[in-house]
Amino acid sequence: MFKESTTSCKDCNCKWPNFENLTDDQLALIDSSRYQARFKPGEIIFKQGSPTSNAIFLTSGFAKIYIEGYDNKNIILSIVKPSHLIAGPGSYVDNRHHYSLAAITETTACFVDMSVIKKLVHDNSSFAEGYLKDISKKSLNTFNKLLSFSQKKMHGRLAEGLIHLAFDVFEEKKFKCYLTRQELGELTGMTKESVVRLLKEFHDEQIIKLEDSYIEIVDRVKLEKIMVSG
Amino acid sequence: MFKESTTSCKDCNCKWPNFENLTDDQLALIDSSRYQARFKPGEIIFKQGSPTSNAIFLTSGFAKIYIEGYDNKNIILSIVKPSHLIAGPGSYVDNRHHYSLAAITETTACFVDMSVIKKLVHDNSSFAEGYLKDISKKSLNTFNKLLSFSQKKMHGRLAEGLIHLAFDVFEEKKFKCYLTRQELGELTGMTKESVVRLLKEFHDEQIIKLEDSYIEIVDRVKLEKIMVSG
DNA sequence: AATAATAATTGATATATATCAATACATATA
DNA sequence: TATATGTATTGATATATATCAATTATTATT
Numbered sequence: 001m002f003k004e005s006t007t008s009c010k011d012c013n014c015k016w017p018n019f020e021n022l023t024d025d026q027l028a029l030i031d032s033s034r035y036q037a038r039f040k041p042g043e044i045i046f047k048q049g050s051p052t053s054n055a056i057f058l059t060s061g062f063a064k065i066y067i068e069g070y071d072n073k074n075i076i077l078s079i080v081k082p083s084h085l086i087a088g089p090g091s092y093v094d095n096r097h098h099y100s101l102a103a104i105t106e107t108t109a110c111f112v113d114m115s116v117i118k119k120l121v122h123d124n125s126s127f128a129e130g131y132l133k134d135i136s137k138k139s140l141n142t143f144n145k146l147l148s149f150s151q152k153k154m155h156g157r158l159a160e161g162l163i164h165l166a167f168d169v170f171e172e173k174k175f176k177c178y179l180t181r182q183e184l185g186e187l188t189g190m191t192k193e194s195v196v197r198l199l200k201e202f203h204d205e206q207i208i209k210l211e212d213s214y215i216e217i218v219d220r221v222k223l224e225k226i227m228v229s230g
Numbered sequence: 231m232f233k234e235s236t237t238s239c240k241d242c243n244c245k246w247p248n249f250e251n252l253t254d255d256q257l258a259l260i261d262s263s264r265y266q267a268r269f270k271p272g273e274i275i276f277k278q279g280s281p282t283s284n285a286i287f288l289t290s291g292f293a294k295i296y297i298e299g300y301d302n303k304n305i306i307l308s309i310v311k312p313s314h315l316i317a318g319p320g321s322y323v324d325n326r327h328h329y330s331l332a333a334i335t336e337t338t339a340c341f342v343d344m345s346v347i348k349k350l351v352h353d354n355s356s357f358a359e360g361y362l363k364d365i366s367k368k369s370l371n372t373f374n375k376l377l378s379f380s381q382k383k384m385h386g387r388l389a390e391g392l393i394h395l396a397f398d399v400f401e402e403k404k405f406k407c408y409l410t411r412q413e414l415g416e417l418t419g420m421t422k423e424s425v426v427r428l429l430k431e432f433h434d435e436q437i438i439k440l441e442d443s444y445i446e447i448v449d450r451v452k453l454e455k456i457m458v459s460g
Numbered sequence: 461a462a463t464a465a466t467a468a469t470t471g472a473t474a475t476a477t478a479t480c481a482a483t484a485c486a487t488a489t490a
Numbered sequence: 491t492a493t494a495t496g497t498a499t500t501g502a503t504a505t506a507t508a509t510c511a512a513t514t515a516t517t518a519t520t
Contacts, residue, residue: 067373069381089366089373092359098373122359125352129322132351132358135365136319142372143297143319143328149380150419151299153506181468189380191508196469383476411498421478426499 009034014059014082018130026120026127033113039063039103041178048100054111055087061107062169062178066186067099076187078141079104079169079179085134087117104178149189158198159227161188162208166217174209174216239264244289244312248360256350256357263343269293269333271408278330284341285317291337292399292408296416297329306417308371309334309399309409315364317347334408379419388428389457391418392438396447404439404446 009015009031010024019027036059039045045056048068059082066076077099080086090096091114121128148157161184166173177184181192181199188195199215202208207223209216217223239245239261240254249257266289269275275286278298289312297305307329310316320326321344351358378387391414396403407414411422411429418425429445432438437453439446447453 067377069377073381075376075380089369092363092366093370098370121362122355125355125358128355128358128362129352132362132365133322135362135369136322139319139365139369139372140323140328142369142376146305146372146376146379147297147299149376150305151303180466192468193470193509194507200469410496422498423479423500424477430499 012059014057016057016083016085018085018127018134021124021126021130022120023124026124029120030112030116033116034110036108036110039107039109041103041105041107043103043107045101045103045107045109046097048097050097052088052091052095052097052114055085055091055114055117056101057085057110057112058082059108059110061103061105063101063103063107063109064179064183065099065101074186075189076183077145079165079187081169085131087114089135091118104183154188154190154194154198155226156229157188157190158184158195158202159223162202162215162217163220163223163227166215173220174214176213177215178213242289244287246287246313246315248315248357248364251354251356251360252350253354256354259350260342260346263346264340266338266340269337269339271333271335273333273337275331275333275337275339276327278327280327282318282321282325282327282344285315285321285344285347286331287315287340287342288312289338289340291333291335293331293333293337293339294409294413295329295331304416305419306413307375309395309417311399315361317344319365321348334413384418384420384424384428385456386459387418387420388414388425388432389453392432392445392447393450393453393457396445403450404444406443407445408443 009019009027019030022030039061045063046054058080061081063080063086064076065078065080065086066074068074080101086101088097088099090098117131121131148160152160165177165179166175170176179187181195184195184199185192190198199208199210202223203210205222207217207219207226209218239249239257249260252260269291275293276284288310291311293310293316295307295310295316297307299305310331316331318327318329320328347361351361378390382390395407395409396405400406409417411425414425414429415422420428429438429440432453433440435452437447437449437456439448
């Protein structure tokens with residue numbers, strides 16, 4: 001990990017949409033407190049338990065947000081990409097991260113001092129509302145995860161995970177799956193062995209196609225059916 | 231359910247702590263938009279999917295917040311009591327409730343127009359921060375629920391649920407358990423039959439004591455051990 | 461290119477927990 | 491008081507999924 005400095009926030013093409021609510025001065029404030037760093041796949045950007053000193057914005061690459069649970073079992077909450085805010089709910093509770101963030105590809109990230117974000121939340125009510133919307137949306141995602149994990153069977157959860165990866169994260173029906181089988185399991189709540197078996201099953205039934213490190217959604221309709229029914 | 235009108239917000243002894251951040255005028259605004267109603271056990275206060283027109287504050291009694299999942303299986307997210315805000319994350323996303331709220335005891339509740347709350351969030355940044363803190367805290371609770379549900383075994387989850395009920399909700403080590411076995415299952419992620427069997431097991435091991443509709447935490451230390459290890 | 465380390469795969473087995481079915485109990489209703 | 495409805499309990503059985511163990515690929519390192 002080494003430091004790097006590129007553009008300014010003002011002309012960043014992957015800035016958080018909520019930054020539109022800031023004045024030029026306010027955006028400049030973010031810019032001045034910001035620093036950028038690069039991470040290799042697997043490197044930890046921040047760690048569960050550490051202080052929430054910074055908000056993070058990816059400027060390139062993908063990373064995983066994951067809860068480190070009991071005996072080394074993780075739950076991947078989401079795969080994040082540029083133009084999203086990454087600031088845990090801990091920032092407004094106990095100033096601690098309640099999950100970890102790690103790069104899954106080569107990644108560049110901007111660090112913005114959390115006190116600057118908080119100041120802007122305080123000074124600019126539209127920005128505060130944008131922040132509120134953001135964490136509300138994330139809260140709903142967690143609800144959905146809770147529901148999936150506790151009421152769906154493996155097939156349904158894996159289908160859901162694959163659809164999410166293809167259409168929300170990588171935005172390609174055929175995508176390079178940077179996640180290991182282990183990580184796919186952490187995303188969908190099952191063991192890596194089960195992931196292997198089910199992926200093979202979906203492949204054999206020609207719902208998906210496995211090719212090298214690529215996964216292609218072949219029959220989206222069927223996969224969605226499995227997602228809702230299973 | 232019939233309407234009822236008692237005190238004002240100003241001298242309500244169970245108002246949401248974040249109301250301290252409001253001016254007298256702002257609190258009066260809430261007061262004027264507020265109306266109060268009474269519910270019998272089991273009655274639904276609001277329903278998942280309905281518009282988030284109002285924020286709710288209980289003034290007496292207990293209620294359950296629950297997600298209605300697939301084939302009539304619910305997840306009870308929490309048991310709520312007076313002096314807490316009840317306003318789903320949907321208010322800032324799609325204006326729909328993503329969970330239902332139902333009384334579990336005789337309950338009185340205040341309804342406050344959500345547009346008033348939103349106006350105050352917009353006008354009063356301290357109030358907005360209080361709101362932010364509140365939903366952040368709830369978000370962390372959901373993380374914990376996700377973790378419990380996906381990584382703990384039944385024993386651990388039940389122990390966690392009982393401790394929560396005794397010490398956070400009813401605030402008595404011996405409490406009248408208004409929840410049915412079915413509901414205890416929805417709270418802890420298991421079937422009613424499993425609840426029955428495990429409660430009996432805890433009772434036989436003298437960790438808890440079951441007496442009529444009361445549950446008493448007899449050996450809190452042991453129960454906490456089960457909670458973290460299970 | 462050779463070796464080590466990590467990830468993927470496969471099969472056999474164990475286990476936690478749900479489901480089903482029947483009965484007993486409690487509470488509400490006529 | 492009798493009847494109906496919902497809830498609690500118990501036991502037997504089914505099943506989804508994890509765990510364990512061994513093998514094969516793949517990727518990184520010397």
